[in-house]
Amino acid sequence: MFNKFIEFLKEKDRNTPTWLKILIPFLAFGGLAFHAIMAFITAFLITAWFGNPLPVFGFNQSPDQPIAFPHTIHAGVGKLIVPKTGKPYKDIYGNERVNDSGEPLTGLGMDCTYCHKTVTKEAWAGVPPVELCISCHKVIGSNESQELTKLREFGLSEKTKGPIKWKRVHRMPDHVRFVHEPHIRYLTSNPKAIQNKSTDFKILDNGTVEASQVCTTCHGQIAEMEKVTQKEPLKMGQCVACHRANEASIGCETCHH
Amino acid sequence: MVTENKESKFKWGMAVDIDKCTGCQACVLACQSENNIPINTEKNFKNARAIEWIRVERYWEGEFPDVKAKFIPILCQHCDNAPCEPVCPVYATYHTTEGLNVQVYNRCVGTRYCANGCPYLVRFFNYWEPEWPESLKNHLNPDVTVRSRGIMEKCTMCIQRIRRTTRNAKKNDEELKDGDISPACVDACPTDALVFGNQKDENSKVSRMKNDKRSYTLLDNNLQTSPNIFYLAKIDHDKKESTHHEEGKHH
Numbered sequence: 001m002f003n004k005f006i007e008f009l010k011e012k013d014r015n016t017p018t019w020l021k022i023l024i025p026f027l028a029f030g031g032l033a034f035h036a037i038m039a040f041i042t043a044f045l046i047t048a049w050f051g052n053p054l055p056v057f058g059f060n061q062s063p064d065q066p067i068a069f070p071h072t073i074h075a076g077v078g079k080l081i082v083p084k085t086g087k088p089y090k091d092i093y094g095n096e097r098v099n100d101s102g103e104p105l106t107g108l109g110m111d112c113t114y115c116h117k118t119v120t121k122e123a124w125a126g127v128p129p130v131e132l133c134i135s136c137h138k139v140i141g142s143n144e145s146q147e148l149t150k151l152r153e154f155g156l157s158e159k160t161k162g163p164i165k166w167k168r169v170h171r172m173p174d175h176v177r178f179v180h181e182p183h184i185r186y187l188t189s190n191p192k193a194i195q196n197k198s199t200d201f202k203i204l205d206n207g208t209v210e211a212s213q214v215c216t217t218c219h220g221q222i223a224e225m226e227k228v229t230q231k232e233p234l235k236m237g238q239c240v241a242c243h244r245a246n247e248a249s250i251g252c253e254t255c256h257h
Numbered sequence: 258m259v260t261e262n263k264e265s266k267f268k269w270g271m272a273v274d275i276d277k278c279t280g281c282q283a284c285v286l287a288c289q290s291e292n293n294i295p296i297n298t299e300k301n302f303k304n305a306r307a308i309e310w311i312r313v314e315r316y317w318e319g320e321f322p323d324v325k326a327k328f329i330p331i332l333c334q335h336c337d338n339a340p341c342e343p344v345c346p347v348y349a350t351y352h353t354t355e356g357l358n359v360q361v362y363n364r365c366v367g368t369r370y371c372a373n374g375c376p377y378l379v380r381f382f383n384y385w386e387p388e389w390p391e392s393l394k395n396h397l398n399p400d401v402t403v404r405s406r407g408i409m410e411k412c413t414m415c416i417q418r419i420r421r422t423t424r425n426a427k428k429n430d431e432e433l434k435d436g437d438i439s440p441a442c443v444d445a446c447p448t449d450a451l452v453f454g455n456q457k458d459e460n461s462k463v464s465r466m467k468n469d470k471r472s473y474t475l476l477d478n479n480l481q482t483s484p485n486i487f488y489l490a491k492i493d494h495d496k497k498e499s500t501h502h503e504e505g506k507h508h
Contacts, residue, residue, distance in 0.1 A: 173363075174402060179424065182424055251353050251354060252359070253353050257402065
């Protein structure tokens with residue numbers, strides 16, 4: 001069979017050496033594969049340059065946290081149902097999020113600043129200490145939940161007590177200085193500059209908005225995220241574009257020193 | 258190069274009263290820890306590779322036993338007409354609207370032209386990756402970038418403190434007062450020989466010292482750099498005329 005095939009190749013075109021005839025299909029497929037890989041790498045680099053890299057090879061900007069903390073339950077508003085099916089949300093283990101009577105959970109609509117306390121005062125927003133979680137979760141939530149068991153180990157059990165080592169999601173490179181306070185101050189009093197407004201966005205009577213409403217500009221709809229992901233690229237272009245539009249300083253020393 | 262910037266309310270400057278300087282090196286140390294400068298070992302000094310954004314130079318006058326010591330703290334002069342700026346091929350060093358000469362570290366490609374152009378020898382090149390002992394790693398200032406190998410660095414007049422103080426004043430709806438902002442070296446000086454302030458404010462301490470009859474600037478007459486650091490000459494009680502004398506010619 002294979003010999004016949006070789007014979008056939010030899011007959012077909014006598015000028016081309018046989019080994020080359022055999023090699024050609026391999027070269028062709030190799031070339032295709034090579035081009036496919038190159039195209040993939042180029043696409044990866046281009047997206048990484050203009051925004052966030054494609055979510056492959058662990059570049060998905062949402063690391064697994066020690067406790068799968070859902071912003072939906074705490075900061076979201078309304079019933080936690082999937083709009084298409086009307087069924088309750090599923091947590092990362094595939095269990096439906098229902099309360100004790102089997103109804104879909106409703107988001108607590110907590111203010112972002114209840115947990116991220118320093119965001120209106122300091123450069124950093126901060127993540128709450130485990131004591132704050134425990135103030136509610138000492139009693140709230142079933143004992144069967146794996147995540148809450150882990151949380152209580154961090155907060156209550158004498159042996160394993162200690163801070164939770166959350167993983168950073170948003171991280172500026174080392175040569176960039178970012179400060180939350182002036183942004184929250186400016187955006188709360190200038191609601192026009194807020195981007196990606198949430199559905200429950202509303203302006204108060206005195207023309208300002210609550211601090212919780214401005215975070216969407218740079219973080220996307222955190223309140224609707226089971227797991228925090230970086231939605232905005234937060235590259236220099238985005239920062240400077242907004243600084244230009246709002247007459248904030250754009251000298252390099254503002255962000256790099 | 259900046260002649261006069263009308264946009265900004267501020268033009269930062271520093272005055273150094275040499276008569277008050279005791280050469281104690283507190284400013285050097287304060288600067289070192291504020292600005293994440295790696296520890297200068299003896300070897301670094303011997304190789305002339307030490308990094309000191311501010312240094313204290315010592316001069317002897319007279320013959321033993323009748324000698325006098327004089328100390329001059331030297332830091333970046335933040336020249337209005339800075340020789341380091343036009344030579345940078347990538348604009349990594351430039352003048353802010355508030356009259357500071359700053360270095361954009363991430364822009365820098367390490368040609369070292371600027372350091373060669375600087376007559377005051379106050380620009381430093383990172384020949385190695387900076388290193389700290391394990392126990393000091395948590396002491397780094399988070400408001401200041403750690404400069405990696407191959408990058409030029411220099412005094413910024415503690416821009417992180419300037420920005421933080423102006424920001425906090427804005428947050429609390431207050432006006433900035435003279436003396437609110439102080440770089441680390443000024444903070445540390447036990448004799449108040451160093452004074453920092455806004456030159457556009459006529460009544461600020463630095464403006465008054467700048468207009469003092471003892472005031473002079475380093476190498477300015479020869480090089481026309483117009484520095485923003487003003488030195489107040491030492492008062493020598495043994496000499497009759499105690500005003501402006503030989504000071505400028507020490508270099």
